[in-house]
Amino acid sequence: MTEQTPHPIRLGGVHHAAYRCKDARETVEWYEKVLGMDYVSAFSEDHVPSTGEYDPYMHVFLDAGNDNILAFFELPKQKDMGRDENTPAWVQHLAFRVHSEDELLAAKAHVESLGIEVLGPTHHGIFKSIYFFDPNGHRVELATDIGTDEQYAELKRVAMPMLEEWSETKTAPQHAAWLHEIARKEHGKR
Structure with a gap:
């Protein structure tokens, strides 16, 4: 696309990002307790709407703030959940913004008080972040911008x-x- 021709797609942000979970209830409760997310809705079907195939699922949606939704699928008929063993655990992660270094440190204290191991804060030059894992093995990052x-x-x-x-x-x-x-x-x- 040239600068004179507008792109034919105008995105309005991320509608939701979806990941797999081992247990929908445990995941909802963890994200509510650890990160303060609100559980906003769910869909459950026996057949996948886009393909029609039989694959019962529970699809849960959590509010991550600023109209950002994080979603999870529990898929009880599929093989046990795994991860891409060819990709280091630190690569694939969910990163959420907090508004200040004080909030980042308070978040670290809160998460650690729940018995969850936290790495950081790590200084990245223009932002600082902490890292920990959810009950599904997904790495979670909380970050705050500090750059000019x-x-x-x-x-x-x-x-x-x-x-x-x-x-x-x-x-x-x-x-x-x-x-x-x-x-x-x-x-x-x-």
Whole structure:
């Protein structure tokens, strides 16, 4: 698409993101208790509407804030849930925004008080985050932005050169090396 031709699709955000769960009730209760999400609706069918195949399911929906919905499917007739063993556990994750570093630290204390192991806060230069796992084995991240407008503008400016260099070399481009230096300095303060 050229800059003069508008793209034919105008997205209005994420309607919902759906993942599999082992137990719908346990998942709903965990997300309510741990992250304060509201359970907003569910669908349950014996046949998949899009394909017509027999595969009973419970599809639950949780409000993640700002019109973002997180959904899960419990599929009792399918093989036990697994994960992509060829992908490290840290790669696939659900990341949610919190509004400040104070909120991030309060969230960490809350999650740990529930007996859940938390990693972090980890300093990423322009945001800080904590990590933990839900009862289904999905990695959850809570993050808060800490960068400046100038830093975000610079990251946007170097995004395409970084992608191009990565595509050619498959090694980490250094266009945003300053970002890692910020994180290293912060790590040294601890």
